Amino acid sequence: MQDVLVPTAVTPAHTTRRQRIAAGVRDSFSAGLGIFPLGIALGLLVLQAGLPGWLAPALSLAAFAGSLELLLVGMMATVTPLAAVALTVLVVNFRHVFYAFSFPLHLVKNRWAKAYAVYAMIDEAYAVNASLPESERSAARLLAMQISCQTYWVGGGLVGVAIGAALPAPIKGLEFALCALFTVLTLDAFRSRREIPSVLLAAASVTAALIVTPGVAMFTALLLFVALLLARHALTARRPVREADDA
Known part of the structure; x- marks a missing residue:
């Protein structure tokens, strides 16, 4: 009887460095579809603001x-004070x-x-x-x-x-490109992870931040979202312990 060879899954340990680099370049394609046009928008905005072209790169x-x-x-362009910029x-x-x-910074030695x-x-x-x-x-x-x-x-x-x-x-509406890119990335992450609770917590954080602190909504929303995620993690960590005690 002839042996049948069963193909094994390819993992980073079984791939060459060139294959891992090629995989990383392929990973960037989806984000690149938004990054490159947004870069063009930056170049256009630099010139439309009356600033030198070398400022973009x-x-x-x-x-x-x-x-x-x-x-x-x-x-x-408006010569904003340095303290406000900081x-x-x-x-x-x-x-x-x-x-x-x-972020897996521990992978990089x-x-x-x-x-x-x-x-x-x-x-x-x-x-x-x-x-x-x-x-x-990797x-x-x-x-x-x-x-x-x-x-x-x-x-x-x-290019911009x-x-x-x-x-x-000048071209109007270029500033919306960034918002559109973040929306696409959010939808893509949700499609791959299906983390409905996280999406609901994020929506609640943004809503509360816009109502309570509209001037610094992003900062407040991030802090609130992290607090809610930590609370959720604590609750989910206790649940298996309680179920084990009941059993």
């Missing part, structure tokens, strides 16, 4: 954060503190690579990584995905500057 390298860069363009940066990017709790992983921990990279099974994550795949995302962003900004220089009139 400079911002994309110095402060790799899409929502913050779009805000900084308007602040720089407070805005803190409020807008404070959510990245919570990303670090579940090289200190320079880990520093880049922290620097490039943007919303899109977090959302894409969160949709991957734990067994398929440092090479993570870094390849992050580098690809930044390439889309910088490249989009350069080129387009803006050729257009005779």
Whole structure:
């Protein structure tokens, strides 16, 4: 009787470094569909605000954060005081503190690579990584995905500057591109995870923040959402213990 070979599942331990890098680049495609056009919007906004074109790639390298860069363009155009800029940066990017709790930085061993992983921990990279099974994550795949995302962003900004220089009139509504991208990422994460309780907690947090502190709604919503998630985790952790005691 002839032996039958059963194919085994491919895991990061059985893949080459080149395969993991290729997988990371493929992971970035879905986010890149939103990042690249948003980068174009940034380049266009820079020129429409009367700022030099080199500012688009400079911002994309110095402060790799899409929502913050779009805000900084308007602040720089209106010469906003430095204290207001610093407070805005803190409020807008404070959510990245919570990303670090579940972002797999432990996979990256090289200190320079880990520093880049922290620097490039943007919303899109977090959302894409969160949709991957734990067994398929690796440092090479993570870094390849992050580098690809930044390439889309910088490249989009350069294209936007080129387009803006050729257009005779400004384009309205470009600022909505960021909101549209976050909406798509949220829907994609929900489709892959089916975390209905988390979605409901997030909606409740945003609603409460808009009512109580509309001026700093994002900051309040993040803190409230984290508090609700911790409370939910505590409740779900106690439930198995109680069920074991009852049995």
